[in-house]
Amino acid sequence: MNAHDLPPAAAGSPAPRSEAEPAQSTPPVFPLPVPWRGWVLVRRLSQLFFFLLFLIFFLQATYRGEDRLSWPVDLFFRFDPLLLLEHALASGSIVPRLLLSLFFVGLTLVVGRFFCGWICPLGTTLDGCRRLWQRTAPDPPLVFRLRRVKYYLLFFLLGAAVFQVNLAGLLDPLSLLFRTLATIIYPALSYGLEESFAKAYDWGPPLTYISEPVYGYLKDTILPFRRPVFLLPLLTLTIFLTIVGLERVAPRFWCRCLCPLGALYGLVARFAWLRKRPVKLCPDCGDCQPVCKMGAIHAEEVPRHQSAACILCLDCQEHCPKDRVAFRFGSKAPRPALDLGRRQVITAAAAGVVAVPFLRLGSLAHRPDEFLLRPPGVTSEADFLAQCVRCGLCFKVCPTGALQPLGWEQGLDGLYTSRLVPRLGYCEYNCTLCSQVCPTGAIPALPLEVKQASPMGTAFINRYRCIPYTEGRDCLVCEEHCPTAPKAIGFNTAEVADLHGKKVLVKLPVVNPEQCIGCGICENKCPVGGEAAIRVKRSLRLEM
Amino acid sequence: MDRREFLQRVAALGILAGAGKLLTFPPELLAMAPAERPEPLLAQASGSNYAHLVGDAVQALGGMKKFVNPNEVVVVKPNMAWDRTPELGANTHPVVVRKIVELCLEAGAKKVKVLDHTCHDARRAYANSGIKAAVEDIKDPRAVVEYVDERKFVEMNVPKAKSLKKWSFYKDILEADRFINVPVAKHHSEARLTMAMKNMMGAIGGWRGRIHVGLHQNIADMNLLLRADLTILDATRIMTQGGPSGGNPEYVQVKNLVIAGVDPVAIDAYGTTTLFGLQPQDIGYISKGYELGLGEMDIKKIKIVSA
Numbered sequence: 001m002n003a004h005d006l007p008p009a010a011a012g013s014p015a016p017r018s019e020a021e022p023a024q025s026t027p028p029v030f031p032l033p034v035p036w037r038g039w040v041l042v043r044r045l046s047q048l049f050f051f052l053l054f055l056i057f058f059l060q061a062t063y064r065g066e067d068r069l070s071w072p073v074d075l076f077f078r079f080d081p082l083l084l085l086e087h088a089l090a091s092g093s094i095v096p097r098l099l100l101s102l103f104f105v106g107l108t109l110v111v112g113r114f115f116c117g118w119i120c121p122l123g124t125t126l127d128g129c130r131r132l133w134q135r136t137a138p139d140p141p142l143v144f145r146l147r148r149v150k151y152y153l154l155f156f157l158l159g160a161a162v163f164q165v166n167l168a169g170l171l172d173p174l175s176l177l178f179r180t181l182a183t184i185i186y187p188a189l190s191y192g193l194e195e196s197f198a199k200a201y202d203w204g205p206p207l208t209y210i211s212e213p214v215y216g217y218l219k220d221t222i223l224p225f226r227r228p229v230f231l232l233p234l235l236t237l238t239i240f241l242t243i244v245g246l247e248r249v250a251p252r253f254w255c256r257c258l259c260p261l262g263a264l265y266g267l268v269a270r271f272a273w274l275r276k277r278p279v280k281l282c283p284d285c286g287d288c289q290p291v292c293k294m295g296a297i298h299a300e301e302v303p304r305h306q307s308a309a310c311i312l313c314l315d316c317q318e319h320c321p322k323d324r325v326a327f328r329f330g331s332k333a334p335r336p337a338l339d340l341g342r343r344q345v346i347t348a349a350a351a352g353v354v355a356v357p358f359l360r361l362g363s364l365a366h367r368p369d370e371f372l373l374r375p376p377g378v379t380s381e382a383d384f385l386a387q388c389v390r391c392g393l394c395f396k397v398c399p400t401g402a403l404q405p406l407g408w409e410q411g412l413d414g415l416y417t418s419r420l421v422p423r424l425g426y427c428e429y430n431c432t433l434c435s436q437v438c439p440t441g442a443i444p445a446l447p448l449e450v451k452q453a454s455p456m457g458t459a460f461i462n463r464y465r466c467i468p469y470t471e472g473r474d475c476l477v478c479e480e481h482c483p484t485a486p487k488a489i490g491f492n493t494a495e496v497a498d499l500h501g502k503k504v505l506v507k508l509p510v511v512n513p514e515q516c517i518g519c520g521i522c523e524n525k526c527p528v529g530g531e532a533a534i535r536v537k538r539s540l541r542l543e544m
Numbered sequence: 545m546d547r548r549e550f551l552q553r554v555a556a557l558g559i560l561a562g563a564g565k566l567l568t569f570p571p572e573l574l575a576m577a578p579a580e581r582p583e584p585l586l587a588q589a590s591g592s593n594y595a596h597l598v599g600d601a602v603q604a605l606g607g608m609k610k611f612v613n614p615n616e617v618v619v620v621k622p623n624m625a626w627d628r629t630p631e632l633g634a635n636t637h638p639v640v641v642r643k644i645v646e647l648c649l650e651a652g653a654k655k656v657k658v659l660d661h662t663c664h665d666a667r668r669a670y671a672n673s674g675i676k677a678a679v680e681d682i683k684d685p686r687a688v689v690e691y692v693d694e695r696k697f698v699e700m701n702v703p704k705a706k707s708l709k710k711w712s713f714y715k716d717i718l719e720a721d722r723f724i725n726v727p728v729a730k731h732h733s734e735a736r737l738t739m740a741m742k743n744m745m746g747a748i749g750g751w752r753g754r755i756h757v758g759l760h761q762n763i764a765d766m767n768l769l770l771r772a773d774l775t776i777l778d779a780t781r782i783m784t785q786g787g788p789s790g791g792n793p794e795y796v797q798v799k800n801l802v803i804a805g806v807d808p809v810a811i812d813a814y815g816t817t818t819l820f821g822l823q824p825q826d827i828g829y830i831s832k833g834y835e836l837g838l839g840e841m842d843i844k845k846i847k848i849v850s851a
Contacts (some may be wrong), residue, residue, distance in 0.1 A: 065671045203561050429791075430627050471757075473757050475734070476734040479733050480789065483791060485791030487786060491733065527756060
């Protein structure tokens with residue numbers, strides 16, 4: 001512990017650990033019982049359990065032979081009051097299934113930020129990654145000053161949400177982790193494994209006697225049916241590695257300083273009924289201060305435990321050499337002030353409001369992007385942007401890999417929102433999985449018949465690329481795959497000059513825009529390489 | 545285990561693996577033996593119990609034991625390319641496929657693999673065609689429904705081919721002791737009709753869209769390599785328009801027919817006239833298959849036995 005890290009009063013009591021020197025004030029005396037030592041293990045098991053649950057739900061978000069998913073794969077998002085609040089502000093409606101998060105808010109009011117310490121899979125990821133290196137240096141003082149940044153971010157997000165800009169998903173820890181898993185970690189893992197087993201397969205026996213059963217087992221359990229590929233891998237990786245790398249600056253840097261969900265739970269936890277005893281740092285010891293990975297025992301002249309920062313990891317209880325630390329209900333000790341001024345709150349929220357026009361200008365300038373397709377059933381770009389939490393569940397569940405994260409094309413407003421990229425995958429006509437998993441209903445849950453009649457765009461044929469038009473040879477792959485009945489792609493038999501100038505009769509494909517729903521299977525299957533000869537444009541029947 | 549020992553073991557394993565690789569056959573050897581021109585004899589069964597139809601048609605050709613010997617590996621290749629339910633007629637009827645698998649098992653097959661390289665997502669097509677459930681319902685461990693494994697497509701030269709001189713074909717089909725083709729009779733916009741020969745599109749890999757330019761010759765060419773020991777055409781119901789994917793029950797006509805034979809060209813020629821009222825020479829790949837010596841397209845020379 002560095003003395004200069006502490007406020008003057010604490011620094012004035014040098015080396016409080018030393019047994020030789022008498023304490024300056026009387027050490028607190030607490031009645032028995034001594035708290036149970038197994039709580040830290042229980043907390044770790046809880047973290048592990050919810051992390052594995054998160055992974056299992058992640059793996060279950062896929063087509064398994066049933067049109068309806070039997071697992072509530074969006075369960076973790078229902079623990080997230082930030083998404084509920086942002087959605088309510090941005091779109092003016094409440095998502096019923098997100099109301100479960102209110103239970104977590106209630107529980108937080110009783111016991112504090114347990115979600116961050118016991119459940120949050122990103123928190124667990126960070127705790128796990130931190131073990132990759134030995135960290136002994138004390139937290140730099142900057143970390144304590146940056147703590148308020150998360151509140152500013154929260155109020156910024158809420159301020160922007162009032163004007164229909166819902167950026168919560170960019171920073172929400174669950175969205176961030178899920179889309180990182182879905183778009184880079186899982187694809188990289190499956191690519192690596194598939195390629196390794198393919199190599200073993202090429203080598204043949206006797207290696208395959210071992211590798212093939214293992215491969216078969218992995219294919220049945222964790223490997224995807226088809227290898228996923230997603231856009232924006234480098235940006236996603238950079239963001240994720242930055243968050244992990246900040247662990248080197250201070251443990252749980254993300255949770256302490258940046259996480260807006262942590263901020264929201266912190267605001268509630270400030271009034272938590274369950275509190276650490278002693279609230280003040282004991283003058284004769286102070287060992288729990290460096291142990292705390294959230295830096296929760298800090299601030300003021302005499303460091304006090306802040307329930308807004310505490311994530312109930314119970315490390316302090318575990319490490320207390322004098323068996324004094326315990327968490328007890330109903331302490332009457334005065335609460336430390338939140339390091340957050342009213343003025344800063346208003347400034348942050350106002351900044352969020354003021355940012356709206358700037359953010360929107362970026363996307364409005366690009367609004368008539370004719371190849372930006374949204375997932376099925378989405379009719380209004382503005383409503384979609386107000387509701388999408390960029391979690392990546394639809395990317396993961398889409399059986400053809402058609403749904404992809406949007407890059408900077410629409411500015412920050414659209415970053416990581418879901419788009420349909422037909423060259424990478426097409427919308428399966430009989431599939432509604434994306435609408436089933438969407439936590440906020442940004443992709444509306446429509447009956448199959450309605451979804452099949454909802455246009456995402458309209459195909460058009462580029463006659464300068466299409467084979468029958470340019471070479472005078474039959475093709476019709478697009479027409480063959482068109483799923484609507486009657487087909488939106490038909491053909492006219494007409495005379496065309498072939499490559500030798502000879503007049504030949506060929507079947508020339510044509511699109512009937514009234515029938516076309518823009519599923520993109522034509523663009524996906526078109527045998528013309530590079531840019532397909534048939535492409536899906538944003539429908540004229542959709543708002544731009 | 546010390547480091548030296550570890551390295552020795554790794555080296556030994558490597559040599560073993562290398563030796564194993566040398567022992568495997570080059571893919572060309574796996575190709576089916578080109579048969580002499582098959583006998584243009586077809587069996588036709590009619591009725592509304594589709595399982596009986598299959599049994600009767602196969603019986604009229606001499607029974608499944610004539611085609612499948614005990615302890616052989618059989619690949620049954622229905623058309624289950626589309627995420628469509630059976631009543632839409634885009635895929636082979638599940639009852640037909642199930643019966644064929646049962647007959648193979650009765651004949652003593654060691655393993656019966658049912659597979660197709662689909663157009664829609666394979667999981668959806670296998671499920672909604674009803675074929676996966678129908679075959680798994682037999683509850684015989686020898687009968688398996690397998691998804692296509694991309695690693696198993698092997699590049700093959702096609703001798704005698706006019707256009708498709710080299711393409712990737714599915715190894716399990718080439719390697720199988722017996723190969724039974726179970727197409728469904730359908731309208732097809734580009735090829736006009738799809739039955740036996742066109743069904744081989746689901747036995748090849750590569751960028752299959754590319755095959756659609758010069759489609760008729762390509763279909764005939766791939767049939768040089770993909771020779772089915774038995775073809776059973778499902779014409780229990782046929783799709784008369786909107787093919788190959790269809791999607792409207794009104795496109796489907798009930799015919800209650802199953803046609804079986806060894807000669808794929810004869811089956812296609814006969815189906816063209818009896819089911820769709822067209823002439824065999826109207827369909828490009830039938831003429832081109834005939835020219836390649838794959839079978840008989842002259843209706844007068846095709847012998848029909850009614851079961």
